[in-house]
Amino acid sequence: MLAADTVRNDNRRTNRGRPNAEMLRLLGQLEQRVLWLASWTIHNANHIRESRDGLKVGGHQASSASMTTLMTALYFATLRPEDRVAVKPHASPVFHAIQYLFGRQSREQLERFRAFGGAQSYPSRTKDKDDVDFSTGSVGLGVAITAFSALVQDYLIDHGWFDAEKRGRMIALLGDAELDEGNIYEALIEAYKHDIRNTWWIVDYNRQSLDATTTDRMFRRFDDIFASTGWEVVTLKYGRRQREAFAKPGGEFLRAWIDNCPNADYAALTYQGGAAWRARLLADIGHQPGVKALLLGYSDEELANVMTGLGGHCLETILEAFAEAEGNDTPKLFIAYTIKGYGLPLAGHKDNHAGLMTPTQIDGLRAKLGVPQGAEWEPYGGLDGETREQLEQFVKNAPFASNTNRRYNAPAVSVPNAADFPLPQGDEQSTQAAFGRVLLDLSKQDSELAARIVTTSPDVTVSTNLGAFVNQRGIYSRSEQADVFSQAKIPSVQKWAAHARGQHIELGIAENNLFLMLGALGLSHSLFGARLLPVGTLYDPFIARGLDALNYACYQDARFLLVATPSGVTLGPEGGAHQSINTPLIGMAQPKLTYFEPSYVDELAHIMRWAFAHMQEEDGGSVYLRLSTRPLKQISRENNDWVEDALKGAYWLKKPGAGAQAAIAFTGAIAPEALAAWEQLADDLPGLGLLSIPSPDLIHRDWMASRRARWQEGVNRPSHIETLLADLPATAGLVTVLDGAPSTLSWLGSVRGQRVSALGIEHFGQVGDLPDLYRYYRLDADAILDACADLFLS
Numbered sequence: 066m067l068a069a070d071t072v073r074n075d076n077r078r079t080n081r082g083r084p085n086a087e088m089l090r091l092l093g094q095l096e097q098r099v100l101w102l103a104s105w106t107i108h109n110a111n112h113i114r115e116s117r118d119g120l121k122v123g124g125h126q127a128s129s130a131s132m133t134t135l136m137t138a139l140y141f142a143t144l145r146p147e148d149r150v151a152v153k154p155h156a157s158p159v160f161h162a163i164q165y166l167f168g169r170q171s172r173e174q175l176e177r178f179r180a181f182g183g184a185q186s187y188p189s190r191t192k193d194k195d196d197v198d199f200s201t202g203s204v205g206l207g208v209a210i211t212a213f214s215a216l217v218q219d220y221l222i223d224h225g226w227f228d229a230e231k232r233g234r235m236i237a238l239l240g241d242a243e244l245d246e247g248n249i250y251e252a253l254i255e256a257y258k259h260d261i262r263n264t265w266w267i268v269d270y271n272r273q274s275l276d277a278t279t280t281d282r283m284f285r286r287f288d289d290i291f292a293s294t295g296w297e298v299v300t301l302k303y304g305r306r307q308r309e310a311f312a313k314p315g316g317e318f319l320r321a322w323i324d325n326c327p328n329a330d331y332a333a334l335t336y337q338g339g340a341a342w343r344a345r346l347l348a349d350i351g352h353q354p355g356v357k358a359l360l361l362g363y364s365d366e367e368l369a370n371v372m373t374g375l376g377g378h379c380l381e382t383i384l385e386a387f388a389e390a391e392g393n394d395t396p397k398l399f400i401a402y403t404i405k406g407y408g409l410p411l412a413g414h415k416d417n418h419a420g421l422m423t424p425t426q427i428d429g430l431r432a433k434l435g436v437p438q439g440a441e442w443e444p445y446g447g448l449d450g451e452t453r454e455q456l457e458q459f460v461k462n463a464p465f466a467s468n469t470n471r472r473y474n475a476p477a478v479s480v481p482n483a484a485d486f487p488l489p490q491g492d493e494q495s496t497q498a499a500f501g502r503v504l505l506d507l508s509k510q511d512s513e514l515a516a517r518i519v520t521t522s523p524d525v526t527v528s529t530n531l532g533a534f535v536n537q538r539g540i541y542s543r544s545e546q547a548d549v550f551s552q553a554k555i556p557s558v559q560k561w562a563a564h565a566r567g568q569h570i571e572l573g574i575a576e577n578n579l580f581l582m583l584g585a586l587g588l589s590h591s592l593f594g595a596r597l598l599p600v601g602t603l604y605d606p607f608i609a610r611g612l613d614a615l616n617y618a619c620y621q622d623a624r625f626l627l628v629a630t631p632s633g634v635t636l637g638p639e640g641g642a643h644q645s646i647n648t649p650l651i652g653m654a655q656p657k658l659t660y661f662e663p664s665y666v667d668e669l670a671h672i673m674r675w676a677f678a679h680m681q682e683e684d685g686g687s688v689y690l691r692l693s694t695r696p697l698k699q700i701s702r703e704n705n706d707w708v709e710d711a712l713k714g715a716y717w718l719k720k721p722g723a724g725a726q727a728a729i730a731f732t733g734a735i736a737p738e739a740l741a742a743w744e745q746l747a748d749d750l751p752g753l754g755l756l757s758i759p760s761p762d763l764i765h766r767d768w769m770a771s772r773r774a775r776w777q778e779g780v781n782r783p784s785h786i787e788t789l790l791a792d793l794p795a796t797a798g799l800v801t802v803l804d805g806a807p808s809t810l811s812w813l814g815s816v817r818g819q820r821v822s823a824l825g826i827e828h829f830g831q832v833g834d835l836p837d838l839y840r841y842y843r844l845d846a847d848a849i850l851d852a853c854a855d856l857f858l859s
């Protein structure tokens with residue numbers, strides 16, 4: 066195996082990419098090794114490794130083969146360490162094979178491809194042991210995030226936190242069917258608005274998706290779409306062999322035939338092979354001058370090679386195009402024509418997406434590629450010593466090999482202690498307004514924390530109360546833009562000057578883009594070695610719009626603060642369609658995201674402080690605040706004893722008295738109703754408790770963790786919620802209430818076996834003022850009284 070090395074290649078920034086004959090020869094050998102290792106890795110997982118459950122393992126040999134030439138060219142010749150790549154999920158075996166040849170992936174990991182702890186099915190930043198830049202899996206998202214990362218890179222350079230000399234290209238390797246994902250086009254529009262640079266998207270244009278061959282009508286549509294949003298479109302349609310054939314007598318007819326051939330026919334003929342190509346070409350264009358002789362000049366095998374020798378399988382064509390593209394930083398779309406399953410017996414078959422070579426077929430491939438039996442895992446098995454040495458040297462000298470340390474970290478930005486953290490004052494405040502106020506107060510400080518905050522919002526900056534922060538810190542734009550209204554002295558609360566030092570990235574109304582933006586910003590410390598503290602806002606119900614991208618950002622362990630407001634039915638007259646019901650459950654169920662829904666402003670301030678620290682901890686994560694526009698009368702506190710518990714998710718606002726038979730547990734903006742019910746019941750139910758739960762998520766997670774610790778480690782550590790509820794007898798009852806799905810809190814009864822009467826929102830859509838809505842949806846004090854009574858009826 067190759068050892069990782071740090072030898073610098075002197076030609077790093079020169080045109081090493083321009084191919085010469087020797088380089089093409091070596092790259093050709095590497096291409097075959099990559100094809101072999103990727104195919105074998107999948108074969109091993111499916112046919113050799115023991116199966117204990119009879120489940121299909123899979124691994125996409127055809128999709129991998131389709132991209133092998135492109136990835137060989139990219140990684141061994143073109144890529145520089147500062148470039149970042151999102152690899153098509155189902156080309157994961159190719160990625161791992163290439164990493165293996167670089168000495169950055171172990172044989173053991175390849176042998177355990179798709180097994181627990183082994184190389185991942187789809188490249189994963191967090192799970193794979195080799196150097197994955199962007200996780201992929203949900204098609205389309207990995208593509209789009211590269212555009213946002215390019216924006217982040219520019220942001221960092223403009224803010225003086227990243228050396229412009231180290232600027233890399235953000236590259237996505239994608240399947241052609243990924244271009245059907247709508248999020249690509251949302252990202253294209255946003256990318257155009259922000260004039261993104263240094264982004265390459267390389268399409269493996271095999272004209273096959275999972276189910277079928279793709280529709281012919283899309284031919285050239287992608288070119289138009291991308292060109293009109295400022296991309297340079299580079300089409301790699303024909304390989305050198307084909308271009309040479311076109312130059313021969315009769316060649317122009319062959320070319321025209323290829324251009325007009327339907328995708329399905331091309332795929333089927335590829336699968337059928339040389340004799341079928343010959344028969345079809347003779348039938349269709351054999352009568353044209355020169356064609357017969359042209360075809361006669363090739364054996365069946367040669368003819369098949371010519372017909373499948375498309376641009377995306379021609380190293381020379383690819384390298385020329387990549388080298389050419391180095392010339393400027395305009396975003397580039399490479400449409401590289403390929404054959405799905407190229408070089409394999411699966412090539413071209415419409416059902417090949419999940420197809421696997423049989424043991425006989427893999428044996429045939431092994432023999433064809435000259436890999437001796439027993440040397441299947443050897444990087445260069447079967448090659449003579451000299452070739453092997455040449456390949457090792459070539460790989461070692463690849464520009465990409467010059468730096469093995471591509472995963473950065475950045476020191477944490479210090480977060481002020483509680484005494485110095487902003488705490489908005491006022492008897493009546495909403496959590497949303499207070500959130501804006503905290504950011505405004507921070508923005509006025511000359512602190513590192515304030516400098517590293519970057520806010521972003523999909524056209525709801527003003528209505529989510531980010532406006533004041535933006536007034537202070539400005540909008541980020543690579544080119545300076547004055548605020549026309551302010552210049553014309555037209556009074557406006559918003560002063561939106563845009564400049565390269567701005568700290569707000571304004572997005573259009575596409576929530577998917579918000580989450581991709583947060584994902585890219587939230588990986589800044591790892592991808593670029595510069596810490597950012599991203600804060601993104603949107604209306605709570607529209608989390609659902611970007612849910613997959615949110616999950617994607619969390620899966621990659623991006624770090625951000627998500628502020629969703631307004632939420633629930635509490636937004637009242639603002640619109641039934643905007644009421645959010647299930648977001649608390651999303652917040653609870655989403656790994657790497659901690660959900661909070663504070664009632665009071667002092668809770669919010671402590672939570673924001675906690676969040677900025679948590680976002681930077683090694684084992685930390687992102688934070689989701691579900692906020693409200695409802696102004697609440699704030700409560701006076703005797704001391705700060707409640708804070709520690711609140712930051713664990715729950716605290717007693719009214720501690721239960723001895724012998725208490727019940728408690729009311731609440732989350733969020735309905736605190737006044739819970740308090741009113743408590744006051745009405747306190748006489749009848751002596752010692753009645755009142756539990757404030759700013760984070761149902763934290764207490765639930767902690768409860769699960771404590772049980773796991775008991776089962777798995779024999780550690781007896783009561784969870785926070787167990788400790789709190791132990792203040793009540795096991796026979797006591799709980800009324801739970803929040804402006805959201807009741808199951809967010811109804812599980813509390815399982816902690817100590819206490820009875821629960823749960824309130825919450827099960828349907829939505831009515832507008833009205835709060836008294837009407839709370840009565841209708843049963844969130845008011847009367848509903849809480851009814852639920853309490855219910856506890857004692859049976």
Ligand SMILES: Cc1ncc(C[n+]2csc(CCOP(=O)(O)OP(=O)(O)O)c2C)c(N)n1
Nearest residue numbers: 128202203204240241242243269273274275
């Ligand atoms: C969002 C999402 N939907 C569906 C899938 C399942 N899926 C995986 S690959 C694929 C199609 C692949 O076609 P293409 O992008 O052309 O890649 P190829 O294998 O042809 O290179 C689909 C539908 C997925 N991974 N992600």
Ligand SMILES: [Mg+2]
Nearest residue numbers: 240241273274
């Ligand atoms: Mg495809």
